[in-house]
Amino acid sequence: MSHLLVRLSTPQKATLRRYGKEGRNRKSDIAAAVQGAILYAPSYHMIPASKALASALLYHEQIGHPFKKAREWVTKVNDFANQHSPELQSLTQIEFPPPQDIMDTLEDDGPEAEEYVNAFHRAVADRVNAIDFLFNHGNPGPGPGGGVPQDRGPTPTRPLIGPDGDSGRVEDVVKVIESPHEEPAPGVPGKTGIEQPATTVTHASIEITGEQRQVASVLNVFIASPGDLSEERKIVKEVIQEWNRQQQHTSQKVLLISQMWEEDAVPILGEGLDGQAVINEQLLDNANIVFALFYGRLGSATPRHISGAAEEIERSINRGIPVHVYRSKRDPSAGHDPQQYAELQEYLSDLEKRGLIGSFRSHRELRKKVMRALVRDVQLLLGR
Incomplete structure (x- = not known):
C-alpha cells in the first residue's frame, strides 16, 4: 500500500x-x-x-x-x-x-x-x-x-466515442439499418371492427466503420395509470432502467424503452384530435408491453372510453400485446372520490373476467413483480 x-x-x-x-x-x-x-x-x-x-x-x-x-x-x-x-x-x-x-x-x-x-x-x-x-x-x-x-x-x-473509442465515431455509431426481418404480430380487430396496429419488434443493426458490430432488439414499454400513482409510475421506469443495466454485460442485445405520456408525448393540436388520441398515435400504438397501475381512481373519461387508462388497456389488449394490470392494496385515503372508486371497482371486476390482475402492498413488491413480468415478456416476444 x-x-x-x-x-x-x-x-x-x-x-x-x-x-x-x-x-x-x-x-x-x-x-x-x-x-x-x-x-x-x-x-x-x-x-x-x-x-x-x-x-x-x-x-x-x-x-x-x-x-x-x-x-x-x-x-x-x-x-x-x-x-x-x-x-x-x-x-x-x-x-x-x-x-x-x-x-x-x-x-x-x-x-x-x-x-x-x-x-x-x-x-x-x-x-x-x-x-x-x-x-x-x-x-x-x-x-x-x-x-x-x-x-x-x-x-x-480510452474515449467512449471517437476514431479510437470503444463505440466508434458519431457519424458511424448512429448509422443504423432497420433489419429487413421485422416481426409483426397479426393485427387484431378491435371493438369497432377496425384492425388495431400490430405490435412490431424492431431489430436495430448498428454498423460501425463498415463492420456489423451488434444486433439489438428494441421493445417499447408503455406505463399507464390515472394521476394518483406518480411515485409508482417512476418505480416502473426505474425497474426498466435496472433491467437494461443487468443486461448490459450479457449476450442478450435487448433495449427496453420506457414510455410515459407526461415525458414522451409531443403536444400537438389538430382538427378531430384529443389528448388521448395523440398519446395513442405517438406512444401507445408503438408499444410492445403495457403496465397499467391503479389505486383509488379510474381516471377521466375520453371521447371513446370510460377513462384514458382504460382506453389504453383495451386498445393494447385488442392488439394482442402483453398487458399487466396491478392495483395498489393501500387503504384509500379520505380524499378519494367515491364515484371514481366505484367506477374503478366495476372496471377491475370486468377485467378479472378476462384474465389475472396483480396487486402490490409496497414499492418493493411492485419492483419485484414488474421485473418478473419483464423477464417473461422478453422471453415471450423474442424467444429468449
Missing part, C-alpha cells in the same frame, strides 16, 4: 475504497447511456448525427441521470481529497466534467455530444484509475510525496 495512504485513518481508507467502487458504477452508467443512445439515435434521422446522439443522450439523462450523478461523484471525491490529505491533491487536478447541462449539446454553440461524453468519461475513469493505483502502487501523479515513474502511472483512459 502507498505511503500516502498510511497517513489516512482506517475509516478514511474505507471511504476512499467506497468512492472507487461508486466511481466504477458511475463509469458503467455513462457507458450504458451511450450504448442506449446509440440504439435510440436513429429515430432522430432528420437532424445531424451529433445532434441525434445528443437528443438520445438527453432522453437517457432524464431516465437515470448518469451525467448528473457523475458530476456529483467527482465533486465528492475532490472534497474528500481537499479535506483529508494534501497528498491526494493529484485527484483534484484531474479534469472536471463539463459545466454545461446535457441540454446544451443540442445548441449550435454548445459542446459536441462526442466531446461532452468523453470528457465525463475521462473525469470519472481517470479518478477511478488513480484511486486504484493508490491502493496498488503509490502516488498517481505529481504532488507532495510523489516520485512514481510516469511509466508506472494509471492506465490512460
